[in-house]
Amino acid sequence: MTERFQRARPGSEALQGLVDELAEELGRSVAINDPLVRMICTSRHFGDEDPVRVRALLQGRADGEVIRYVLAQGVAQWSKPGFIDGRDDVGLLPRYVVPLRERGHLLGLMMIVVPQQVLTDQEREVVARAVRPMTAQMYAEHLAADTEESEARDLLLELLGGSPAARDAARQRALDSGLLRDTPYTVVSVVQVSRGQEPPGQIEVALRGAVGGFLQTRSAHGIMAIEQDRAILLQVCDRPPDPNELGEQSRRVIETLSTFLDESSPAVVGVGGLQTGLADAWTSYEQALVAIRAGRRLPALKGVGDWAELGEFAVLLQLPEHALNESLIPKPLRTLTEAHGGPRLRDTLRCFLENAGSIPRTADALRLHRTSLYYRLRQIQEITGLDLDNGADRLMLHMGLRVEELLDSRTDDVGV
Template sequence: MKRWIQRARPGGEALQSLVDGLAEELGRSVVLDDPLVRMICTSRHFADEDRVRVRTLLQGIADDEAIRYVLSQGVAQWTTPGILPGRDDLGLQPRYCVPIRERGFMLGILMIVATGEPLTEAETEAVDRVARAVAAEMYAERLASDADEEHTRRLVNQLVGSDSAQRCAAHQRLLEDGLLPAGPHVVVTSVAVSGQRGTSGQVSVALRGALDPFRGTRTARGLLAIEQDRAILVQVFEREPAEEDLDRQCHAIVRSLKTFLGPGAATVVGVGGRQAALAGAWTSYDQARVAARAARRLPGLGGIGDWERLGEYTVFLQLPDSALNDSLLPKSLRRLLDGGGNPRLEETLRCFLENAGSVPKTAEILEVHRTSLYYRLRQIQEITGLELDNGAHRLVLHMGLRLRDLLQAPPERPA
């Protein structure tokens, strides 16, 4: 089977040589990480390795807890070198950390294991010299990478945009350049982050870090378009992805963003419907945006919405936010909710409707005698003025309850 391989992150021979040379000069282990504390390159050990370093080398990435700790110390915002305190419970020894910055860009973090004797003035000067060389090398890579990413971002936005001519042109260009295959299974995912106090630059870096692993997997190839606090991921799968596979992907994205940005960052993920060709990516994207609205408005979804599992919610979610208000609730249902009804009757009605009006099934789920259930149903009919054996009346009440679910959370900016 053909395998699609993810492109490696920056970290060529020049960076490795600089890291190795500094480590030999200092006689200490040295690692160069990206702004999300993901390893770019590392030196050999100097009998100063700790559990975090060993696990990182074995896994290729540090544990989430170690990354959260480093980022919680504000290292990614440092403008001058400093000591990162150790954490015995994590198995982390102190690090001398140097932020790698160039022309306002945070490019990475140079870390030197700082056990034993503190670094001398001559050693910190050597670190500073190498850090400047690393910054120059990484900045050159950043410029080349930015040009590629801007080209990709523009094509992806055109591919899923509203202009049909631009969609066709982007589709043709992506195929000609070999950036994406034509099909056979296309899914677009929309991701948005809110509630983050950091800069939009930090959020965009985190989005890239969380979504990068899904640009190339064993069965899918994808492209990213990142706009400050939101991102679009277009993926073409070799075989139709199972719901559980997309669930795992979405939860991994949410988990990574919480690691990189902290628990205060609210993430919403919307997954569009599955399309048979790349030309249908715009349809999947529109559906992903609707699914993201569902994820914001329905707490039970845990911040992740999938178009193909939203059912009747998709009807209401295509209305503008200004139209999604209490005025849409049927008067009959409002009488039950506000005019003397109680939570027990609402629960009974919901259970009855969701079980296709089956009295035995509803009684079993609610753990009540059928006589009690019939009494409650009569109460509901008296309050609403609707007949529960009438299909049209049941539809009014059921859709009304679905609408009420969407009105429980305040609207936010669309993804």
Template structure:
């Protein structure tokens, strides 16, 4: 396997180029801030600070927090993205949120070749920016776009990283060993004690706008811990690999939730500069989080679990939009079957007959409760708030329709598994 991963020399050159681009962007932002006499910031597309100017006495609580913590907070990002800024083509105003400590801001999308690379924001508490100042800010945003595009990872490097992650999570052991070595050469601590994989799934992931949104949120998540994270696009969505000495499961889940929320807002439909329209549909993006495993060499197991969990988030009501492997329960082993196997044809014929019966909703509810309670009549009757005589009658009808003896443990296992498969492969899946 050839991973195409950048070597140390290539990594140093890329880092050097990034520093030069960052310094140039800082100079442009400082110049605009001095010209306007206002605080200016350039954020990435999910509202994480990239470059900021000095203060001019106009700073609010959000700006102070962002400067100190490099993160304005999830609520602020949600408010900004809810205005539909990802779909703006020109300057607009992000309204104030006193409860968040946020003053109004002029917001200009930073685009290159139609791709959103960032958001240039100028605090405008008294809404006194003139037309010429707004036009000047848009001109600077175009310069910032060129600088950020110069700083963007070359497409061939992105493709190499995608192949690297695919190798790490693949089934071929020798290829996986090569990928681990390549990851180490690229700066990832391959000897870290723990690893975990998060998988994003998105409908229409092959479309350019969807792929771009996924790339943005994955890269943003990886940039939080650049020396112990790898992000890549993959068929159907994307993947984030994280390594460390002691990974916090709650933090891993929080990262997945932020990625899903940010992707949803980036894909939430166009809106005008006044913010009207906003996200008017769900994006369908879901995430699955695998279990924490013993280092990068075992990451493929966490990857399989994450893919199963992501499929569960999409298919099982109540699991999504972010599902963890540990929460899948009995669905876990079924969700690891390939799509061509896990289909309606896998539903046993006795279960099909039951599902097609005119009394299916009531009888299926009864059977599920009976199976979930281990065949206990008292517990099933209590759970359904049903008299035992009525319960006996329903179970007899289920036995007649399915042709199975419900006292037989093998039959109960068949029915229980069949109902799970039907739930995962039903007409709405």
């Protein structure tokens, strides 16, 4: 599932014609970008091209650092045109930026290269006249795309919903319409963004840009649903995807969102288990919701939870939030923690249990002589009153340690 960072939806010939006409009248390079500063269409050069413009034309998109810089100027909230300063370190000349809005909705950003940051009154008037037909054309294209996206969203939500009858009907509609194929393998991923200081609508736009690149890959195709601060992506494929591919896909989504969003809006991804066919896609979705809680709670996962790798966490994280509390920690484990040398003994216990009770592997991992390890294990048994040769006692302690991990990194599971 190799990622392809999609540029914005290509502009129509009509929009391209309007851009070319304005550029010729001004004698300046003009580009139309979407709200994520991804190129939609652009004019020819007028000797004013800079490295940023050249790279964007060659790569199909601007560099992440440039996108972050432009968005940091607050252009997505502008209600009227203005200049943004250039940056020599990234090869960016100053731009005159015109927000293209219709009914309060930001459709895109017109960017005109103006090295001296000066436009005559006549030039400003020419730009202002061009805005209305451009906005009208973009709004018409936006409505058409929005209709397609809404239909796909509604179908996907029914396909993953709680009613078996509704799921079956949605599956048949997906097959009949050709929107999806009933391939042997199906997997669902969920992306959740914690709402920070982003302006209204920015998170939805960012999710669409970050996740949309995976609707069609070399080995899979799918559909997505955007719901305010989260995205659901269903992918179908003819062969089992490599877990590393899914992990890389999730990391790319998080990386892309960090380009489009402020650091106050971190993202987490949950990947459900691989299922056979569309009929079981809802199971992968439910698993993805559990995995997303793991990605949020366990720092070692770096924001990506994968159901297939959760192990015993998959059981614990299905508990409701109010039930996942300190009462689940067994009393013997709490006694061990409070004892003299408790932290060291608890670390020894964790290593022993994670190595399936193997004395040689545990001693090697802790770099302890086996005699010292046996001594610590006897101390643990004396303090807890439990038998480490007993499977039930070991399971209780191991699950208790896992609960502590979840509670130590506890955060709110808003929206999941």
